[in-house]
Amino acid sequence: MTASPARSASLPDLPRRTARAVTEAFAPSVLLILVLLAVGWQATPDRGRGHGLGWAALTAFLCSVLPYAFVHWGVRNERWADRHIPRRDQRLIPFLFAMACVVTAIALLSSSPGAPRDLLALATAMVVGLSMTLLITLSWKISVHTAVASGVTAVLLVTYGPVLLWFVPVPVLTAWSRVTLKDHTPVQTVAGAVVGATVATAVYRFVR
Template identity: 45%
Template sequence: MLIMAAFATALHAAPGLRGMAWGAIVSLLCSILPFAFVYRGVRRGRYVNRTVPCRKQRLLPMCIGLGGMAAAFALLVAIPSAPRELLALVLILLVGLVATLGITLRWMISVNTVIAGGTCTVLYFVYGPALLLVTPLVAVTAWSRLALEHHTRSQLIAGATLGTFVAVAVFTLLH
């Protein structure tokens, strides 16, 4: 979902190749980099699987994610022609991951529903009410995590609520 949101936001702000390039940069730093780190950890036996079910093992991958997001944010700030909506998306990712990391120190929260809730909210702010049609993706994401027995209902609800709240708060402050 995050890669889709990065490209959708970038293309809305900068149609064509420029938007594709911005979407690719943000996707690489904010999603592909941390996923590759986890994937490599799974292949080396550091993590049981790509969902990193052990709460204490999530801290390092989250810090890698924060590093990639901070790099994306710094790049977007440094280049004046960078799309403002994409800057907002990356700021939402940063704030959301910092909050998620803080919660993870004490309790297991669903990162998947944090991302789903935040992504759907960002798409609503970027494209308008028509994109409320994507909100069932939050429920589908939560259902899949529940069906796989990776999270409890409260962890899923907390994640979706956090992602949505952070997105609303950041977009409201920036506009």
């Protein structure tokens, strides 16, 4: 049986549509909220889950929601191409804004006696990771998507152990989506994954 002309014409677009869906589903802003809530869930068992989740929600607002809102504002005002900021020369200001938001979260978490230590460790890992990717971005287009995906995976494994090994394919799928969409080369995605996983594991473990 042969495929209909309409179906045959749409087949070449399927990988690209799938890659776009993966990029959106595993966007840095989404994954950061996920990992913050996951860490907050287990961070304060003695005080109840609600205490940790409350701090996680506040940290997520500062570290993910505000930076995403700033990028969205910039896109609407045509300051950068789209919310994934594909152009390397447009990344400096969003990066600096995100770093300022994370530093604010670190200051709040470190100065509040009841704040979960694990969230402070995660926010610290974020700002170190942002700093490293920013330095690399000044001269080379490293993949932020895979850096965040790998960093989030590393933190989840450190926090919950082998029970979350099923999350490991997420950085792989993210890298595939970025290459398929031609936003990054394979080397750029691998570099992002290495930086993200290494920084997240080392800093999160040390501060925690």
